[in-house]
Amino acid sequence: xxxxxxxxxxxxxxxxxxxxxxxxxxxxxxxxxxxxxxxxxxxxxxxxxxxxxxxxxxxxxxxxxxxxxxxxxxxxxxxxxxxxxxxxxxxxxxxxxxxxxxxxxxxxxxxxxxxxxxxxxxxxxxxxxxxxxxxxxxxxxxxxxxxxxxxxxxxxxxxxxxxxxxxxxxxxxxxxxxxxxxxxxxxxxxxxxxxxxxxxxxxxxxxxxxxxxxxxxxxxxxxxxxxxxxxxxxxxxxxxxxxxxxxxxxxxxxxxxxxxxxxxxxxxxxxxxxxxxxxxxxxxxxxxxxxxxxxxxxxxxxxxxxxxxxxxxxxxxxxxxxxxxxxxxxxxxxxxxx
Numbered sequence: 497x498x499x500x501x502x503x504x505x506x507x508x509x510x511x512x513x514x515x516x517x518x519x520x521x522x523x524x525x526x527x528x529x530x531x532x533x534x535x536x537x538x539x540x541x542x543x544x545x546x547x548x549x550x551x552x553x554x555x556x557x558x559x560x561x562x563x564x565x566x567x568x569x570x571x572x573x574x575x576x577x578x579x580x581x582x583x584x585x586x587x588x589x590x591x592x593x594x595x596x597x598x599x600x601x602x603x604x605x606x607x608x609x610x611x612x613x614x615x616x617x618x619x620x621x622x623x624x625x626x627x628x629x630x631x632x633x634x635x636x637x638x639x640x641x642x643x644x645x646x647x648x649x650x651x652x653x654x655x656x657x658x659x660x661x662x663x664x665x666x667x668x669x670x671x672x673x674x675x676x677x678x679x680x681x682x683x684x685x686x687x688x689x690x691x692x693x694x695x696x697x698x699x700x701x702x703x704x705x706x707x708x709x710x711x712x713x714x715x716x717x718x719x720x721x722x723x724x725x726x727x728x729x730x731x732x733x734x735x736x737x738x739x740x741x742x743x744x745x746x747x748x749x750x751x752x753x754x755x756x757x758x759x760x761x762x763x764x765x766x767x768x769x770x771x772x773x774x775x776x777x778x779x780x781x782x783x784x785x786x787x788x789x790x791x792x793x794x795x796x797x798x799x800x801x802x803x804x805x806x807x808x809x810x811x812x813x814x815x816x817x818x819x820x821x822x823x824x825x826x827x828x829x830x831x832x833x834x
Contacts, residue, residue, distance in 0.1 A: 497607070497757060499764040500531040510607070511600060513562045523564040524603075525549060526575040529611060541567050552577055558586065560596040563603065576606040579618050582630040584653050591633055594656035598631055601675035605683060608757050613833045615690065619647060627686060642678060644685035644746075651678060677750055684749030685742065691828050692745070704821050705741040705748075715740040731817040745825075748818070752825040755790055762793050783823040787814075 500508045506517035508531055513522055520533040525546055534542035534549075541550045542564075549564035552574035563574035571578055577599070584591040609616050619626035626647055632640040633653040640652040654660045655675055692701050702708070719739035732738045737747035762768045768789055797809040814822070 497604075497761045497764070498529065503533045510604070511562065522562065523549060523551065524562050525564050525566075526606070526610060527566060529607065554599070558592065558596075560592075560599055561603070575610075575616075576603045578620070579606070579627055579629050580631065581619070581628040581648070582632060584631055584633045588633075591653065594633075594653050595631060597656035598651060598653065598675060601679055602629065604676055604757075605679040605753075608680075608753055609683070611760070612756065612829055614687070614829065615832065625690060627683075642682070644682045646689070647686055649679070649682040649686065651682075677754075680750035680753045681746045683753075684746035687749065687828070687832075688742065688745050691832065697828065700824065701745070702741075704817075704824055705744045708741040710740065712740055712742065716743075729813060729818075730815050733812065733814075733818050733821070744821070748821045749825050751812075752822050752829075755786075755822070758797075759786065759790060759793065767796065768793060783826045786826070787819065787822075 497510055500510070502508045502515040502518060502520060502522070504515060504518035504520065506515055508515055508522060510524070510531065512531065514520065515522060515533065521542075522531055523534050523542065523544070524531045525544060528546045530546065532544040532546065534544060537543065541548045544564075548567040550567060552561040552563050552565055553572035554561040554574070554577045555563075561574060561577055563576055565571065565574050573580075579602075584595050586592050586595065606616070617626045619628040624647075628648050630648060630650040631653060632650060634640055640650065640654075642652050642655065643650055655678060691697060716739055719736070724735035725738055728735045728738045732744055732747070733751045734747050737744040759768065794810040801807065801809045
């Protein structure tokens with residue numbers, strides 16, 4: 497995440513709606529990837545250093561979004577909120593609270609994808625290859641399954657409940673289960689369908705990840721019926737990644753986004769020492785310098801956590817085979833940008 501600064505000189509942060517020093521109202525401009533002070537206005541629009549904008553309708557109606565819409569855009573929702581196809585029943589007070597958490601994580605996802613300059617169209621714009629989100633709550637005994645299907649990402653609202661997420665984390669042997677991680681995993685499935693499912697990349701994908709034509713339902717059922725493989729880390733970034741090549745790719749893609757976003761944040765706060773001090777992380781085409789910088793950074797992250805008596809922030813060891821898979825994702829992203 498980038499560092500932002502208010503007109504008064506104070507540091508401001510991605511989720512802020514007001515500057516804590518001068519009380520100016522703030523808004524995030526997704527087309528500029530900038531958090532800006534909003535000049536007071538007599539109408540529904542505000543002047544910024546990048547032109548005139550208005551607030552997202554989800555800010556005006558529910559106070560859950562700080563993203564802005566350019567004044568010339570007829571859509572009342574911002575770039576992130578307009579991707580929603582279904583939202584939970586907001587007449588339930590708890591749903592509004594949990595949905596706000598979901599949208600906060602989703603905006604982080606969309607920011608990261610936009611920063612990487614990846615294709616990001618809604619299903620309203622591109623019905624067959626676009627993206628949409630269904631954010632749903634369980635109804636009685638009917639449980640919503642988080643997943644992806646042909647550009648539609650469904651997320652169970654209960655994942656925003658910290659206690660429920662902790663229960664699922666333990667039950668499903670997923671120690672790094674987070675809302676943002678869910679979104680980054682499912683978006684990996686989406687981009688697999690856009691990029692990998694053709695002859696250009698499929699051969700290399702199968703060499704690294706395996707044969708995706710293996711029956712998916714059987715593979716997932718077998719994964720949950722058995723104990724996690726002790727040696728999964730030799731070839732997979734997580735135990736779940738070992739279930740099926742599609743899940744392996746999605747887990748690897750999510751991990752790459754974790755890596756990229758953390759490196760950008762470290763760069764912005766002066767914690768990196770190599771590539772990103774000379775250029776933007778997103779502009780680095782070679783994978784090796786990024787991994788070298790990442791390996792240095794995670795030592796600092798883990799030691800900081802240990803200094804506070806906390807578990808390691810990054811409890812992973814990247815094997816040579818996982819590294820090759822991450823490099824494959826990096827090459828796909830570079831190809832998509834160019």
